[in-house]
Amino acid sequence: MQKQQFEHFAPVIRALTAAELNGAPSLNEKLLVARESNLDVCYAPFEYVNPTARVVIVGITPGRTQMLNAIKEARRQLDKGANSFEALKAAKQTGAFSGAMRPNLVGMLNGIGLNRWLGIASCDALFGPSAHLVQTASVLRNPVFVGGGNYNGTPNMTKHPLLQQHLLTHFGEDVKALSEAVFIPLGNKVAEAMHFLAERGLLNPDRILDGLPHPSGANAERIAYFLGKKNRDALSSKTNPEKLDKAKSLIIGRVLALA
Structure with a gap:
């Protein structure tokens, strides 16, 4: 686990005002790691790696x-x-996939049989008594802001020099400590970044279980179809059932192959 950043920023965190702890504009300046044009990378204490994790959920x-x-x-x-x-x-475990996103995520993980591979009744236990089996992570470990807003994948992190450096340096290091775990990317851009690492020999591509719809509420229809809760003939034109069927079949096959 890399602690150098935390040891550098711990005195800064200790000295933050109440307003800064609630997001005052000066917070970004005090925690700034790198800046390029309208893109800021700020420090947050997410270095902890769970060495017993068998599954890594990656945002x-x-x-x-x-x-x-x-x-x-x-x-x-x-x-x-x-x-x-x-x-x-403690900082890492605070609020991991809390709120409405968690039931969607748990339902899909159970739907592909991950709970059976892990030997637990439901993947909901990953956020409780079976927390030792999971690591939550981000391909860009430190928060990235573009024009002051949350980064959403643009510019492409595999092509942007600064973001690529952070991807390789931080997440690339985390991957080495989790070599026996499987990785579940949330979203196509996360999956792209993970295959980018695999192409460079940093991650076994067989350990990447991509294909799940993002658990965000914005994907409610795709999630409902993926879980068999909505019929194909009831789908809107925005949802591609063939693509979801293929992705589900592939990921279930990969989970079965793990056993």
Whole structure:
């Protein structure tokens, strides 16, 4: 686990004002890691890696809400005298895939049989008693903001020099510590970044279980079809059932092959 960034930024986190802990504009300046044009990369305490994880759920980059929650938790831990490891672990686990996104994610993970491979009744346990089996991660570990807003995949991280460097340096390092885990990318742009790493020999492509619809509520129809809760003839023109059927068949086959 890389702790150098945390040890550099811990004094900064300890000194943040109440307004900055709630997202005041000066927060980005104090936690700035890199800037290029209208793109800012800011530090957030997400270095913790769970060495016992068998599955890694991978998003694109922490959003501002995740960043603030993690910083507040790290500050709380530091204020009570926690060491770096304890502070980073607590910050990482705060709010992982909370809210409406979690039931969608759990339903799809169960739908592809991941719970059976892990030996648990439901993947909902990954966010409770079976948390030791999961690692949550982002291909861009530090929050990225474009024009002040959350990064959504543009510019392309596999082609943009600064973002590519962060992808290879940080997530590439995390991957080495999770060599026995399987990786579930959330969204096409995350999957593209992971295959980019696989092409460079940093990740076994057989461990990438891509094809799940993103668990966001914006994908409600695609998720419902993927889970068999909506019939093909009831789908809108925005949903491609053939593509979803193919993706589901492939990912189920990969999970079965793990056993």
